[in-house]
Amino acid sequence: xxxxxxxxxxxxxxxxxxxxxxxxxxIAETHRVLGTPLKPPFPEGIEVAYFGLGCFWGAERMFWQxxxxxxxxxxxxxxxxxNPTYEETCTNRTGHAEIVMVAYDPAKVSYEELLKHFWxxxxxxxxxxxxxxxxxxxxxxxxxxxxxxxxxxxxSRVRYQAALSAAGRGEITTEIAPADTFYYxxxxxxxxxxxxxxxxxxxxxxxxxxxxxxxxxxx
Numbered sequence: 001x002x003x004x005x006x007x008x009x010x011x012x013x014x015x016x017x018x019x020x021x022x023x024x025x026x027i028a029e030t031h032r033v034l035g036t037p038l039k040p041p042f043p044e045g046i047e048v049a050y051f052g053l054g055c056f057w058g059a060e061r062m063f064w065q066x067x068x069x070x071x072x073x074x075x076x077x078x079x080x081x082x083n084p085t086y087e088e089t090c091t092n093r094t095g096h097a098e099i100v101m102v103a104y105d106p107a108k109v110s111y112e113e114l115l116k117h118f119w120x121x122x123x124x125x126x127x128x129x130x131x132x133x134x135x136x137x138x139x140x141x142x143x144x145x146x147x148x149x150x151x152x153x154x155x156s157r158v159r160y161q162a163a164l165s166a167a168g169r170g171e172i173t174t175e176i177a178p179a180d181t182f183y184y185x186x187x188x189x190x191x192x193x194x195x196x197x198x199x200x201x202x203x204x205x206x207x208x209x210x211x212x213x214x215x216x217x218x219x
Contacts, residue, residue, distance in 0.1 A: 008092050008135040009128035017080035018093045024083050025186050027073075032191040033064055036071040038184070042103050046070050049102045049114055049149060050077055050179050052141035053122040054130025056098040057192040058201030062121055063102045064191070068109025073101045074192075075184040077143055078175065083183050089137050097141045097175075101182055111149055112212045115156045118142065119210040121203050124160075125170040131202050140172075143179035150178065160210045167208045 031038055042048070053059040056074040064072045076084050079095025089096050102114060122130060124140040144150040153176050161172050184190075193199050 020082035027187040050143035052097040058203040124174040140174040
């Protein structure tokens with residue numbers, strides 16, 4: 001039986017993934033809120049991180065509100081289908097997660113502080129879902145762009161698991177892996193909650209604080 005006919009929470013096999021296309025979607029050049037470019041090249045010193053917290057609409061707004069974040073964009077990452085559409089990702093046949101790209105100035109906001117927001121603003125113990133949003137596209141994920149990010153992300157997971165366990169919560173299911181190609185989502189998804197202030201936002205944390213952040217290293 002082909003994997004795409006299985007549960008929505010079963011990861012598609014590469015051979016069963018949709019073929020996609022060579023042409024990326026077209027999006028606006030400028031962040032609607034921050035006024036900065038959505039695509040690189042970014043100014044010298046700006047670093048890039050990728051986070052999946054379920055539905056990317058509310059997650060993007062959360063990140064663009066953090067001082068020191070240069071720009072944000074939503075898209076698809078961690079799967080097999082090149083340049084997927086939103087409708088294709090919803091079939092669970094691309095392998096991608098909904099992801100927020102965060103370009104930030106490490107002189108103004110640390111990667112550890114971004115990790116703290118990431119852990120606290122969603123429930124990383126739910127597997128292939130986030131709240132009522134069920135499917136592989138809604139999995140919790142951190143995709144890293146440097147060895148330092150990879151070490152910090154792994155260390156933060158250990159620390160946050162200890163905090164969750166002490167509070168009687170379950171095991172973290174967050175995927176942590178080196179970043180592969182980030183495919184920008186359609187233009188109407190970019191800064192969606194600024195365009196639609198009353199729109200859907202499914203962010204809901206566990207209520208357990210993460211013991212890293214400003215002045216506290218994840219190492």
